[in-house]
Amino acid sequence: QVQLVESGGGLVQAGGSLRLSCAASGLTFTDYSMGWFRQSPGKEREFVATVSWNGGSTHYADSVKGRFTASRDNTKNTAYLQMDSLKPEDTAVYYCAAYEVRSSIVIMSTNSYEYTYWGRGTQVTVSS
Numbered sequence: 001q002v003q004l005v006e007s008g009g010g011l012v013q014a015g016g017s018l019r020l021s022c023a024a025s026g027l028t029f030t031d032y033s034m035g036w037f038r039q040s041p042g043k044e045r046e047f048v049a050t051v052s053w054n055g056g057s058t059h060y061a062d063s064v065k066g067r068f069t070a071s072r073d074n075t076k077n078t079a080y081l082q083m084d085s086l087k088p089e090d091t092a093v094y095y096c097a098a099y100e101v102r103s104s105i106v107i108m109s110t111n112s113y114e115y116t117y118w119g120r121g122t123q124v125t126v127s128s
Helices: none
Strands: 003-007 010-013 018-025 032-039 046-051 058-060 068-073 078-083 092-100 122-127
Touching: 003 092, 018 032, 018 092, 018 122, 032 068, 032 078, 046 068, 046 078, 058 068, 078 092
Parallel strands: 010 122
Antiparallel strands: 003 018, 018 078, 032 046, 032 092, 046 058, 068 078, 092 122
């Protein structure tokens, strides 16, 4: 049974930092790139960041580029999202997800429908 469990969310002041973790089990972690998405009330889920299966490539939404860093530790089956310079508009439930890499050409995705497994999310609240 595949499980993705996010942790590290919480309440932080604007300008502060948080590090989210996503612990994976029940899958071959290196078969998957890992993505981060977020959803705030009344809005659709949106792509935030992704990291390739070996951590060698990353991609970010424009809204978080330069402030967020996605990474992973394959020895711990864990993905991370370091969030710095947080803004109130970053407030959302953050989800990690696993994208199965089936090709050496397409190794990451920004499309939520292409992800196979999802965590339950962790709340991030940034106060002004």
